[in-house]
Amino acid sequence: MAKTVAEINEKIRQGKAVVVNAEEIIDLVAKKGIEKAAREVDVVTTGTFGPMCGSSAYFNLGHTKPRIKLGGGRVYLNDVPAYTGVAAVDILLGATAMPDDDPRNRQHPGPFNYGGGHVIEALVAGKDVKLVAAAYGTDCYPRKKLETWINLKDMNDAVLFNMRNAYQNYNVAVNASDKTIYTYMGVLKPRIGNANYCSAGQLSPLLNDSHYMTIGIGTRIFLGGGVGYVAWQGTQHNPTSPRGDNGVPTRGAGTLAVIGDLKGMSPRFLVGTSMLGYGATMTVGIGVPIPVLNEDILRNASVRDDEIIAAIVDYSSAYPQREPDIVGEVSYGELRSGRIVIDGKQVPTASLSSYPRALEIAEKLKDWIVKGEFLLTEPVAPLPGVESGVSVKPLVERPIEEEE
């Protein structure tokens, strides 16, 4: 029995919608079967909470008196540089930006204690942030210097805009070399001493809608503790990635670009993050509701950790050299047990994305929907799927001949 989004929204308004999270749906489908569960359940809520470097925020700061043209000048927020190559008082702050005087990896591994993600977290927490700017001065924007405290509540606009979030599946990282390496997948011990992974697995938005049947451009979502929208497919969106017999990608595949009002968000779900020896970034919380319109949609949304496979990749050689070789494949069920076997050896596993907080997000979104505070949307346009043929390309270098 097919339902429509409009019908589900009507039930949400009447407080009659049946909403479960992506973990609860697994047992429910096992108990009742797909057909019965699809009739009874209206919405499955998903969640993920992990470091997502493709995150940023843009701001309109308001005009000073006399005016200053920050566009084309330099702007620092708590010493972290923001991008100014846009209009006079609009700036964009990237999650991985870091202070000019950060030691980086001069003493390896650098700690990367503070960056753009930390500034975004501070702003969302309602803290004052120090703005220091220099401009070149024009007839209509004469001022050249600006130093002031700013606060999120005083800005005209503060928008979280993340060009790549919510990766549908990801690598499991190991280190086959004989020294410790420091990566965006965490500290990796030599001789495959540990294996780090980063996906909410059975709770993760795009793993619960493996063929993008309900999640598309315009989908309303939980973003950073507030409400956001899917703006576009994320950068590096790769729907043609290898898939298992169940249709679920076994490598990094789809991604989402998302947008939302930073003023409605919370520092619990936007956390400044430091990856030792790699850089600063931000951990982002995202939850996407999946309307159960038919049995196929529910079948995808009831996927279990045991059925989601990821590739184990050596971050000491194959990854940096962009070689396609993998060490092996493993399921999230095995990864979550705390130990996997690689070449007959027991290897402890660790997650970089927080399952408990992903579950908290799915629960919060469920709560909003049950209370009638959050209505579902139909996509304005679909995300490119397998049939689009879209695939991610490497950069093919072409030497630049120096002119005499």
Place this chain on the structure above:
Amino acid sequence: MAIRKRVVLQFPTRMVEQPIIYHLVKDYDLVLNVLKASVTPREEGLMVLELSGARKDYERGIKYLQDTGVKIQSLGQDIRRNEERCTHCGACVTVCPTGALFVDHKTKMVNFDATRCTACELCVLACPPRAMEVYL
């Protein structure tokens, strides 16, 4: 009665080249586990030790250290978790050498058992939201 204590030893420059730890083991029958050591010739040395043995031997050993001029501080629970900052991701659990940080497989939360912590500090910078804090 057996005793197990963690101590921080500071060696003045002149003493770095003396075999003090050797005597601690040989003459006082103490079992020691080096948790952290930074000892460079002609510079001050710092060592974090876990000492275990009979209480009587431990007290005599500490007296010996004091008599040689080593500065001793006991090491309490000096690594704490900022519960507000911990996101329960798990990045620390394979870095922790003693299993003081571990995932509860039922709740999938990361637990911190301070009694198993040896204050090696490996988790401090490995923690992405920097929730593990050092108190001295």
